[in-house]
Amino acid sequence: MLVSYKWLKEYVNLDDLTPADVAEKLTRSGVEVDAVHSLSEGITNLVVGKVMTCEKHPQADKLNLCQVDVGESDPVQIVCGASNVGEGQFVAVARVGARLPGGMKIKRAKLRGEVSEGMICSLQELGFEGKVVPKKYSEGIFNFPQEMIAGEDAMAPLGLDDTVLELDLTPNRSDCLSMIGVAYEVAAILGREVNVPEPAIVASKEKASDHISVKVEASGDNPYYGANVIKGLQISESPLWLQTALMAAGVRPVNNVVDITNYVLLEYGQPLHAFDLDRFGSEEVVVRRAADGEKIVTLDDTERTLSGDHLVITNGNDPVALAGVMGGATSEVENGSVNILLEAAYFSPASVRKASRDLGLRSDSSVRFEKGVDPNSVAEAGARAASLIQQLSGGEILEGPVEFDELNKNKKEVTITLNKINSVLGTHMTAEEVSQIFDQLQFGIDEKDGEFSVTVPTRRQDISIEADLVEEAARLYGYDNIPVTLPNTPSTPGGLTAEQLKKRKARRFLEGAGMLEAVNYSLTTAEKEAYFKEESKSRVKVALPMSEERSALRTTLIPHLLDDLSYNKNRNIYNVSLYEMGTVFHTEEETVTVQPEEKTFLAGALMGLWQEHSWQGEKKPADFFVLKGIVEGLLKELNITGEIRFVQSETRGLHPGRTASLYIDGTEAGVLGQLHPATAKEWSLPETYVFELDLSTLMSFPAEAVRYEPIPRYPGMDRDIALVVEEDIKAEELEKVIVAHGGSLLSSVSVFDLYQGENLEPGKKSLAFSLRYQNREKTLTEEEVTEVHTKVLQALEEKLGAKLRA
Amino acid sequence: MLDRLQELHDEAMKKVAEAEDLNDLKEVRVAYLGKKGPITEVMKGMGKLSAEERPKVGQKANEVRESVKSYIEEKEKAFEEAAMLEKLKKESIDVTLPGRPVSKGSRHPLTSVVETIEDVFIGMGFNVAEGPEVETDYYNFESLNLPKHHPARDMQDTFFITSDLLLRTQTSPVQTRTMEKHEGQGPVKIVCPGKVYRRDEDDATHSHQFMQIEGLVVDEGIRMSDLKGIFATFVKQYFGEERDIRLRPSFFPFTEPSAELDISCAMCGGKGCRTCKQTGWIEVLGAGMVHPNVLKMGGFDPDQYSGFAFGMGVERFAMLKYGIDDIRHFYTNDKRFLNQFTRV
Numbered sequence A: 001m002l003v004s005y006k007w008l009k010e011y012v013n014l015d016d017l018t019p020a021d022v023a024e025k026l027t028r029s030g031v032e033v034d035a036v037h038s039l040s041e042g043i044t045n046l047v048v049g050k051v052m053t054c055e056k057h058p059q060a061d062k063l064n065l066c067q068v069d070v071g072e073s074d075p076v077q078i079v080c081g082a083s084n085v086g087e088g089q090f091v092a093v094a095r096v097g098a099r100l101p102g103g104m105k106i107k108r109a110k111l112r113g114e115v116s117e118g119m120i121c122s123l124q125e126l127g128f129e130g131k132v133v134p135k136k137y138s139e140g141i142f143n144f145p146q147e148m149i150a151g152e153d154a155m156a157p158l159g160l161d162d163t164v165l166e167l168d169l170t171p172n173r174s175d176c177l178s179m180i181g182v183a184y185e186v187a188a189i190l191g192r193e194v195n196v197p198e199p200a201i202v203a204s205k206e207k208a209s210d211h212i213s214v215k216v217e218a219s220g221d222n223p224y225y226g227a228n229v230i231k232g233l234q235i236s237e238s239p240l241w242l243q244t245a246l247m248a249a250g251v252r253p254v255n256n257v258v259d260i261t262n263y264v265l266l267e268y269g270q271p272l273h274a275f276d277l278d279r280f281g282s283e284e285v286v287v288r289r290a291a292d293g294e295k296i297v298t299l300d301d302t303e304r305t306l307s308g309d310h311l312v313i314t315n316g317n318d319p320v321a322l323a324g325v326m327g328g329a330t331s332e333v334e335n336g337s338v339n340i341l342l343e344a345a346y347f348s349p350a351s352v353r354k355a356s357r358d359l360g361l362r363s364d365s366s367v368r369f370e371k372g373v374d375p376n377s378v379a380e381a382g383a384r385a386a387s388l389i390q391q392l393s394g395g396e397i398l399e400g401p402v403e404f405d406e407l408n409k410n411k412k413e414v415t416i417t418l419n420k421i422n423s424v425l426g427t428h429m430t431a432e433e434v435s436q437i438f439d440q441l442q443f444g445i446d447e448k449d450g451e452f453s454v455t456v457p458t459r460r461q462d463i464s465i466e467a468d469l470v471e472e473a474a475r476l477y478g479y480d481n482i483p484v485t486l487p488n489t490p491s492t493p494g495g496l497t498a499e500q501l502k503k504r505k506a507r508r509f510l511e512g513a514g515m516l517e518a519v520n521y522s523l524t525t526a527e528k529e530a531y532f533k534e535e536s537k538s539r540v541k542v543a544l545p546m547s548e549e550r551s552a553l554r555t556t557l558i559p560h561l562l563d564d565l566s567y568n569k570n571r572n573i574y575n576v577s578l579y580e581m582g583t584v585f586h587t588e589e590e591t592v593t594v595q596p597e598e599k600t601f602l603a604g605a606l607m608g609l610w611q612e613h614s615w616q617g618e619k620k621p622a623d624f625f626v627l628k629g630i631v632e633g634l635l636k637e638l639n640i641t642g643e644i645r646f647v648q649s650e651t652r653g654l655h656p657g658r659t660a661s662l663y664i665d666g667t668e669a670g671v672l673g674q675l676h677p678a679t680a681k682e683w684s685l686p687e688t689y690v691f692e693l694d695l696s697t698l699m700s701f702p703a704e705a706v707r708y709e710p711i712p713r714y715p716g717m718d719r720d721i722a723l724v725v726e727e728d729i730k731a732e733e734l735e736k737v738i739v740a741h742g743g744s745l746l747s748s749v750s751v752f753d754l755y756q757g758e759n760l761e762p763g764k765k766s767l768a769f770s771l772r773y774q775n776r777e778k779t780l781t782e783e784e785v786t787e788v789h790t791k792v793l794q795a796l797e798e799k800l801g802a803k804l805r806a
Numbered sequence B: 001m002l003d004r005l006q007e008l009h010d011e012a013m014k015k016v017a018e019a020e021d022l023n024d025l026k027e028v029r030v031a032y033l034g035k036k037g038p039i040t041e042v043m044k045g046m047g048k049l050s051a052e053e054r055p056k057v058g059q060k061a062n063e064v065r066e067s068v069k070s071y072i073e074e075k076e077k078a079f080e081e082a083a084m085l086e087k088l089k090k091e092s093i094d095v096t097l098p099g100r101p102v103s104k105g106s107r108h109p110l111t112s113v114v115e116t117i118e119d120v121f122i123g124m125g126f127n128v129a130e131g132p133e134v135e136t137d138y139y140n141f142e143s144l145n146l147p148k149h150h151p152a153r154d155m156q157d158t159f160f161i162t163s164d165l166l167l168r169t170q171t172s173p174v175q176t177r178t179m180e181k182h183e184g185q186g187p188v189k190i191v192c193p194g195k196v197y198r199r200d201e202d203d204a205t206h207s208h209q210f211m212q213i214e215g216l217v218v219d220e221g222i223r224m225s226d227l228k229g230i231f232a233t234f235v236k237q238y239f240g241e242e243r244d245i246r247l248r249p250s251f252f253p254f255t256e257p258s259a260e261l262d263i264s265c266a267m268c269g270g271k272g273c274r275t276c277k278q279t280g281w282i283e284v285l286g287a288g289m290v291h292p293n294v295l296k297m298g299g300f301d302p303d304q305y306s307g308f309a310f311g312m313g314v315e316r317f318a319m320l321k322y323g324i325d326d327i328r329h330f331y332t333n334d335k336r337f338l339n340q341f342t343r344v
């Protein structure tokens, strides 16, 4: 909403304040002022000029040579390029030395040999936006539609001595979609009076009902319809005050009748519509629901197809307007219109909202009806417009209006206690202070022993319950005046849940390991995920995606991490390790009807060097075992107690020989491996390693409490063995046999070498293990260890054909 | 004999003084202090001496030995030190070469902001509550006093999945879910961080996915002045001791009275600058007293209980804190961006 300060001053005395003061007060009490524009900013030395003569420039076809009276003894010569400049016009002249918006400075100039002392201005040159400039002036200069005095200051007549406040209204304050509403708000904040002019109607003896009847067939959505008839008017250009008021409010002037309906819409927040009575097509107004498929051509010359949800104004047969949204083209007020039917109606918010949505049509009118107009202003606004039309276009108002009226105009009554207000706000207001506030708001009050019965004017439809009154009291009392306290309720222990702590631990571990945390979008495409997941029906899709790129919820975190790697690689960053913790979405349903399962996944992607210290020649590329080390460390960090197994697996999108699935106590909880070279190619990535863990599942395994185990007091004994086995025997299998036969003396086993190649039979490999024997009770003897160790070696040979390497 | 000993002493000392390395010293030691050396020789002749003279000569012989020995040792030490110094000099390295880096990853700035805020509120007795990102219309809108066709729904353009399921547009649904779990019994003190989604075209200041932290306090006797107190504490802990707060009236369907919370501008200290658009204040979050309808739908009796709720944008906090100018940076995962937060 754009509020002309000059216009606002017609209702409230603001003489002692500046627009900036008012803006600040409005903002601090709940109606945010986004911007304050002074229309005169950057303009100096602008006067009214009278074009005495206007001739073609001798050297240039498109230029005119004007002698302009600017109130001095001699006229000045101005070269003007506008085609609509003409003799006898009163125009706005920027004199030599003048400044115009945008920093333009007017200098004495010579144009094709002719002196030009100033500039005849267009409205755009004076800072008006093109969309509010009347069509008549949009292609050329402006000329005053009335007699003026040459040499007078032109700022005030053009409305440039005004300041516009741009309101950013919250959806509840639709009362401020009108000048009068804003006036009430400003008056309430300042504790001043509001002065709203009474419409003065001089009606003729002739009755409107002799020319028109009103029938409403959908009274629920149209509880009031008032039709004024004005005869014998003359359509013309509006007077300047009206045009400048509209332009300041962001509305383009059209003609006097249309301008008046717009002016009253802005003044009262009540949309009105004028029909050309002679082209209305009948003598009856019938408001009804449209038939399915019924068509109407609206004012914007667009044919619209309607449905039974939409309310239309008809002449008994054909729709002539889309109720509350836009008028029809057939009965539009035109230059030759003489008799009009002026509609002032109440259309229900729901019906207008529906029509506006369905047809994609928003207008100043629909916006106001959608929020609900003031039931007590409908007829008054109609009368106000009729009286203005009579004043400005010379018409005659017939006795009326013809009405259909089932509108509830009752004011709401809300009760509240002083105690309630103070206990919600933490304030210590007195009953007098509260009464004063409600009084300033022009609410009716009946107070008894701290209990208020408040009668709310219908313009404030946002107020219907106690809390609404608390808010009114608070904002007028001033939020700054509310004290600062802390709850005097018992204190509570705050903290994170076990799962939240584990998530933080996982993050800290990966950070410590050197990975960068990434955050990606949850919305993705099925195609991207198809590299890793079989395309399934069970995917959660957005009903109306903004783009294909964001059409479905992700079921894996890997593809977006690959996007990230690829993004970095394209910027010549080759060594990147990222991880992400995020939600994935899964449904078993073909068409989703219930909330999908949401799980927290933890994924990582490694590209290039994992560790690097170039000048010492140290370069460790990321590989499977770097990846596995991270995952193993993470499992330790999360204190997973179950049996952990990495099982060679084949997973879509990953290298079939370099991929493992992670199992905890037999439950699959993740996958890790090298990106399949074909998949890597799709993302233009080099050798890349990824892991993805189902963190929700991992966290479901109970953590084991840490218990201290005494440090051994007796020395242990180490035995290293190099075993030659078939190539397909896995380290895990050998280790299992060692552990099974090492008995209680074996305290640890670890791999320390892998050898394949020369000096071994083909198809064989050598794996070396280091075994530590330990007795907690006493010092071990050589014999004891040898006895157990021999058993281990025997078992290795028997079960897996492992021989000690010579 | 005494003269002879003195003579030998002077001779030996002269040789030690002339010694140029450890070898020379060894020779002197063997020559003068060895078992076949001249001092020993002199001592052998002591039997011929009188009982008075014998101790005098013995003492002198010992003095000479000690003196020579200690001089040799002193010189040996000097030679050793010089040799060590020489050796170490050869081992000298360029200490300005870069060290071997210890791996250090980074926390995403959004995570960092979320955890910091969580911790401040945990310190004030709050718990952290989470909820699903795919929500029902009921939890995302209706239970928050936004019935179907409510005009304020337009403020949050929504990604619908079905007519009833949607990507949550705010983390407030967690509030209702938590209130339901409390079954009408206070106190409830939670913060709810999480991802939310709105149909916005991505640009420097808009993102179709972003993060919010909402909070809720419900108990008997909670007042709007408490909201001010909690926030004054929070703002001082998070943004710094010198920051002031102010509330401005606003509108949210789920709170009433509603407020925007501003903090004094750090750039200009409240005098007005470009960052704060000359106002001296920066808007950081929306808050208000929980609307009675929301309490009711969460199973709390609005006549007995009251509460306040607040919501803040995590990206906005991160942008303010680190001076980041484009919201898309958070979702691009450029290493050059992420690496800057290793110190956070």
Ligand SMILES: [Zn+2]
Binding pocket: B265, B266, B267, B268, B269, B270, B271, B272, B273, B274, B275, B276, B277, B278, B280, B281
């Ligand atoms: Zn500032």
